[in-house]
Amino acid sequence: MLKLLLSALFSLIFILPSNSCLADEDAAALLKKMDELFRSNSSIATMKMQIITPNWQRTLEMQSWTQGMDDTFIRVLSPRKDRGVATLKKDKEMWNFFPKINKVIKVPPSMMMGSWMGSDFTNDDLVREVSMVEEYHVAKAVEGENYRLTLTPKQNTVTVWAKIEIVVNKQSLLPLEQSYFNEKGEKVRSMMFSEVRDFAGKKMPAIMTMVPLNKTGHKTVIEYVEAEFDSELGNNIFTLRNLQTRF
């Protein structure tokens, strides 16, 4: 009797974690897909960013190049005033370039939570968010037609978010909403994905709307106009020299 109970207990102990392990692996794969959704191995994209605040509102048009998870290069095309302003992110470092004053400014770690180009995206979003699989534990739950991925930071992860939740559609495996929680468990901001379009044979949401919940009236909408994936990028794109080229 005792043996039976023990074996039952043992099997419970063994089965439970293995079960969740399996689920986690599945979830991690899904998360990796999320990670690579907008980037693939490499990408070239043109996008529009509309920033709305109670005091002002403006639209930026920009072009971005990405390679793997580490390298990003963004250049502003319009408005005319900001044309040529560029951002280069390589590994964990980040630089901005202002053609008017011909200066490259390195973004210091203290500015990582600062806003990027006045939007509701932080510099940190540009630099860090890409490596979610490496930095977060992930758990998956089924919710009707959707999966809900709950991300909690790993022990060594440096982040301000205590939890990130991603809602993913079961069928298309495309994200619908991504919410960020602070250490008090409050939802601080959420990003909505909408309008799935076909970009060079790849389906992905074309519009991302970032709404900070602690700032009323603020909103940033990014719309992908064109995107091209897995194309060959020369090795001179993600360089400080390219950052400083006037165009």
Added chain:
Amino acid sequence: MLTFKLAFRNILRNRRRSILTLLSMGGGFFLLCLTLSMSEGSYSNIIDIFTQDHTGHVQIHKDDYLERPSLYKTINNVDTLMSQLESNDNVIGIAPRIFGPSLAYGKNKTFPAQVIGIDPQLESQTTRLKNKVSQGKYLTNTISETGYYSAMIGYSLANNLGITLGDELVLISQGIDGSIANDIFEVSAIVGDANSYEKMNVYLSLPAMQEFLSMGKNQVHEVVITLENQSLARSFSKKTQDKLVDTDLNIEPWQVVESSFYNSMQADKKGSYVSMSIIIFIVSIGVLNTILMGTLERTREFGVLKAIGTRPSSVFFLIILESFALALISCLLGLLLSLPVCFWLASSGIPMPEPIDMGGITFDTMLGEVSWFVILLPSVVVIASTLVVSLIPAIRAAKISPLQALQAT
């Protein structure tokens, strides 16, 4: 009528005593008048220098810009506002300003700086900024040959950044439309010294600043007004506020704008009122002494007056009248003595051996002031204390019986 006649006869009869009384009371008046003139004068001098430095007498802001400055709290129709203000006779200078805290780049260092957009012409008519240019030329609206707007830079900022006249100054800030404001300017002047208000400031011309922050032509953050006299500030701002159509705007006198300075000055003034009241006390003791001696000496005289049938009330009024007449004459005498001295103090003042530095503004002379307050307060003090002091001997004389009085030695 008889009482009047008697009173003056009494005053004139004992000339030496009257003159001594006059001198004592007149001296008190003189002392008080000078002290008041000096203290009032140095305060208004400090206020004048202080407000002319950068504050002005009255400031206009949008909403609560004063407590919580924000780039977006702008005065949007500054042209109409300024022409409306110019029509007022009390207004001497009006200067619009734009503020934008920025990051300043020198050769290889960066420092935070307060960037202020000013109208060079109007600013020089309103504050002493133009006189504070220590190197180079005062700001103009024009663009240099190299295509850059010129900028004036504070002494400490210039030192910290390691730049000097003719060098390029790079500023980065946030534009009003959310863009990153960034531009190059050419340093045309260095203002102030290591202690002055401007030490970490950068001054740009209004058009340059509006272009830098992507602002409209008619947008500013602050309008500074100087009046004929700083004492008009409160009433002017109240009157103008009532007349204003645009209720978003707040008009504040310098007492509100620089409330910490004003409050510490008020506290200091309260302290000096203590020493002032000691002087008032000493003056009235002097008056008491002379009046009391004058009446006690004449106890027998009052006895005779009573004996020949003068009513007690007549004796009472006689003494009061005598003291009042003496007080009045001594006030005139004191005024005659103190006015020339006061005027001299108000015009040239006493140079201080060691200039006092207050918030980067130096005071090197103590100036006097001639005003109604300075003249009227000592007069009131001398006359009132005389009347109060003479009450006691007057009541005594009115009550005394003729027999007792005549027997007094």
